[in-house]
Amino acid sequence: MSPNRRSVLIGAAILATTSAAGFGRRSANASTPGTGSVLVIGAGIAGLTAARDLARDGRRVTVLEARDRMGGRLWTDRNWQDMPLDLGASWIHGIDGNPVTELRDEFKLPTVVLNQNVITTYSGGDHLTAAEMAEHEADAAAALAAIQVLSALPRFSNTSFAAAIDLVLTQLRLTGIRADRVRNTVHHFIQDSFGADPEQVPLWVGQHHVSHGGDQVVFPRGYDEIPTRLAEGLDVRLGHVVDRIAHDTTGVRVHTDHGVFHADHVVVTLPLGVLKTDAVTFDPPLPAKKQEAIGRLGMGVYNKLYLRFDTQFWDDAELIAQFGVPNDPMAAWFPLQSVTGVPVIAALRGGSVARRIETLDDTATVAEGMLALRAMYGESAPEPRDYRITRWSSDPYARGSYSYPGIDSTPDDRGIVAEPIGNRVFFAGEATHATESSTVHGALLSGRREADLIRRIG
The missing domain is CATH 3.90.660.10 (Polyamine Oxidase; Chain A, domain 2)
Structure with missing residues (x-):
């Protein structure tokens, strides 16, 4: 399990967080077909990264964003x-x-x-004493280490974190308030990391995540400066709600409330929560394997x-x-x-x-x-x-915060969601990154990945 996922990962922390209306142009006019043209659906980090890389490669790129701002989540x-x-x-x-x-x-x-790193802990209205904190730190460290060992055993791959914590507390012979605090810590750890409950997340995720070391940092002037700068020079159409994506051997057609856009390729960066709904339909429908993988992942x-x-x-x-x-x-x-x-x-x-x-x-x-x-x-x-x-x-354009692996999911599911269709339809977004999902950097890397794939296709 990574020590620096999400904003805190309480369990690990106890052991050791623009409106872009001026960019792009609103237009009721749909695009016309062109050689080397790409439509990007979504002006979040994945979409803007892909669009920027493809535009630098000489492609004609149009970004379609439903919101009146850039940045997505x-x-x-x-x-x-x-x-x-x-x-x-x-x-x-x-x-x-x-x-x-x-x-x-x-x-x-x-x-x-x-x-x-500097943590104050309360139980009810009282500070935990230094001795109580030291005891809890040791208990939590032992429990997390034991869970990590279980996660490496194939027979426990799809065991939930909830079941695992009950098992390791028994192994460690922790009871009473000490067990309750460790259980609550691990529950919060999972809720914070995945936006889901321990009953919903399988242990295999502990063996399939890459984390980055170094400080955790925030942007005092606002994180939105990143998408604002990424979008410089790009054709970003705000307020364009996509409801249908069609493709065949001649290209792609993206239907919006501002008309139909045509291109050679489309990069779909819709959040997993939106892919799980019928807000955007695909013609032909998404392959059954992809739909099943989307179903097994959670938002x-x-x-x-x-x-x-x-x-x-x-x-x-x-x-x-x-x-x-x-x-x-x-x-x-x-x-x-x-x-x-x-x-x-x-x-x-x-x-x-x-x-x-x-x-x-x-x-x-x-x-x-x-x-x-x-x-x-x-x-x-x-x-x-x-x-x-x-x-x-x-939020109708997000339907959640970030994806998580459902209890019946497999480590292959994110790769299945990312698979392109007919060298026409490509998929990016944090939910499509196998080892760095649910993060901004995972979304960014997925956008780079799809842009590179389109470049290699020619």
Whole structure:
């Protein structure tokens, strides 16, 4: 299991996170066929990376994006003028050898280290003592190591993390509060990593992931500077909703609410959550093998609650872990004042916890967050002056946050989803990367992969 997946990976952390309306042009006129032409569906990182590489190769590239902004699941909210808020992706997960780091350096963008190494932990309203923390760290390390051993055994490949933690707790003879804390830690670890619950994720994933070392960093000016710079010079059509993709030996035809676009090839970067719906149809239908792989993979949910206050009342820490929260195995709070200079704290939730919270309205969501904070810091904790909330599973152009391997999935499924059809239809996006899915860098690498494949086809 990687120690730097997602924004925190609580289990591992205990052991050691533009509106682009000015770019491209809106047009009601569909394109005409042309030699070497490529349509790219989606102006997220995968799509923009593929489009940029293909345009540099001399192809005529048009990017079709349903939203009125670029970035996809990378989305910076700029309503707070003194603090851009990344509502989707936030971190470069390990800067060493990471392709997103290459873009950061190419575009000369500032980043700030936010590693989650300095951790404060509460159980109910009390700090865990140094002795309790040391004990829990040792217990969690032993449990995660035991799970990793199980994940390498073929007979446990499709065993769920939920079943595995029960097994290793018995092996380690951990009971009572110590077992509960380890179980909750591993549950949060999975919810954070995959946007899914431990019952939904198989152990084999522990043997099929490549991670990057080095610091975890965030973008104080907003992550959306990456897609904004990637899109420079590209023909990006915002507000173009695709509903049908047809192809034959003569080329591809992409049907949108602004007309039909023709090209030699199309790169589809629709999120897995959208591929699972009938929002976009394929003619001919996707091969049965591909549809089955899409069905076996899952689309996780990972949401954020930003709370802004006039003054800081929480710990000076990079991460605040909280046991004993109702309806939540363990809460993770991220103080952001060291990054932004603004007293803002963020709660990040995944899996069924995120899905349940997403059903609440804003008032109830904020109230639930404040109930958790006041359990740690007392009833005198003030009401926030402002807030921001994400609801990614309700987004029709995402249907979730990032993909995860379903309990019946195999390590081959992502490669099957990525397989091109007839050298006409190509697939990119984080869900198509075999070893670095659910990350920005995985999406970026998938875009490069498909652009290179089209170049090699000729």
